[in-house]
Amino acid sequence: MRKVNFRKDTSGSVAPIFGILAVGALIVVGSALDFNRAYSEQRRLAFASDSAALAAALAADNKIAKAETSFLANYSDASVTPQVVIDGGKVRVTAARSVDTTLLKLAGIYELPVEASSTATIGSVAQTPTCVLLLEDSEIGLTANSxxxxxxxxxIHVNSSNAEAIFANSNSTVVASSVCVKGQAHKNSGGTIQPAAKEGCTKQSDPLVSLPEPAAATMPCNFTDFTVNGGFQSMSPGVYCGKTEVNALGSAKMQPGVYVFRGEFVVNSLSSVEGNGVMLFFQGSAARLNVNSAxxxxxxxxxxxxxxxxxxYQSRDPRTLSAPPFIINSNSLSKYEGAIYAPNGILEVNSLSTFAGNASAAYTVIIARKMTLNSFGEFKVSSDYEGTTPLHPDLRQLTHPTIARLTQ
Known part of the structure; x- marks a missing residue:
């Protein structure tokens, strides 16, 4: 697993505490914007470093050249040159740069250094986790665009037999320890799949096919059109009917337990939802999670x-086949620790979505019918199953053979 270092800047002087209040407020706002830009750049470096380390580990020869080519394919700034070190069965890729500031210059801070380091291990064939399983039989299973x-x-395992079961288009990138598809993978207009997809794979059965629906799914509504309009509000386990919505400047805390949604659960811009020890069950043709921008x-x-x-957990009821996609929209900072199980559903990640908070999730397992990423959408999952949130035992069988993996 990669290590990311957001290095402390030491080159600028500290602005005097005293000064005009308006200028001080401007610096505070500007610092948030500048640090956000630096963090975004750091994540781009980390993604490119991870991709480069895996590409080099899987290459039979010219490993350094393969790492550099992969890095530049995923990081467009040619002024940044990755440092590649081959050490026995390990490949380490490190990259660093400085991000120019805007309003932080008023405080004498002109740049913020960022750095990312990734290590991939080369070893004998071993069974390692499959964390993304797409169940669609005949249509495109995984789409990455723009x-x-x-x-x-x-x-990543895609069950579709389609000639474009995996479709990587318009400079999109799909990177994993292994990519396996029953049909074929198609790349177009600069699309990248690393490592190259293995085609003709056997279909992977749904490991959660026997998972029972929660008892609460048969209960009457406890809440109808539950809404948080600003301020803090606690949410209790139960059955939520109609539209459940957390609006701008609203904050909802989900208490531990099972939540049944028979309509849309919307997390709107500038709002916050958090909960530990929770399961969200979506029931019916209108039920979905919709996490919006910011x-x-x-x-x-x-x-x-x-x-x-x-x-x-999305119900297996055939009516859910017509449910709208589960959506993660632009710049949502989120953590999804556990399994996302939508056997009839589509998971859609759109426009500048970073899933940044998901970096703190020990693991995420995706089992869905289809998955689509659009317009600079970015989705990252990890597979550390030994953390505080246990893996469901039926998911232990979800593995694949590989010879290269990201490590510490």
Whole structure:
């Protein structure tokens, strides 16, 4: 697993505390914008470093050249040259640069250094986790468009027999420890898949096909059109009917337990939702999660019981085949720790979505019918199953053979 270092800047002087209040306020606002830009650049470096380390580890020869080519394919600034070190069975890629500031210059800080380091291990063939399984049989299973990026420290498996079962288009990138597809993978207009997809793979069965629906799914509504309009509000386990919505400047705390949604659960811009030990069950043709731009959604799955390790569960009822996609929209800072299980659903990541908070999730497992990434959408998942949120035991069988993996 890569290590990312946001280095402390030491080159600028500290502005005097005293001064005009308006200028001080401007610096505070500007610092948030500048640090956000630096953090975004750091994540771009990390993605490119991860991709480069895996590409070099899987290459039979010219490993340094393969790492550099992969890095530049995922990081467009040619002024940044990655440092590649081959050490026995390990490949380490490090990259650093400085990000110019804007309003922080008023405080004498002219740049913010950022750095990323990734290590991939080369070893014998071993069974390692598959963390993304797409169940669609005949249509495109995984679509990446318009500079979208998908990165998994584990395997991706697509069951579709389509000639374009995986479609990487318009400078999009799909990176994993292994990519396996029953049909074929298609790349167009600069699309990248690393490593190259193995085609003709056997279909992977749904490991959660026998997972029972929660008992609460048969209960009457406890809440109808539940809305948070600014301020803080606690949410209790139960059945939510109609539209559940957290609006701008609203903050909702989900208490541990099972939540049944029979309509849309919307997390709107500038709002926040968090909860530990929760399972969100979506029931019916209108039920979905919709996390909008500039919002924050952080949640972890239950640690005990029948549904331990299951964070999101979409009903298998055929009516859910017509449900709208589960959406993660632009710049949502989120953490999804546990399994996202939507056997009839589509997971859609759109426009500048960074899933930045998900970097703090020990693991995320995706089992869905389809997945789509659009317009600079970025989705990253990890596979550390030994953390505080246990993996559901039926997911232990979800593995794939690989010889290269990201490590510390």
């Amino acid at each position: 500079d979208a990026k998908m990165q998994a420290t584990c395997g 919002s924050r959604f952080q949640a972890s799955a239950p640690t005990t019981g029948t549904h331990k390790g299951i964070l999101i």
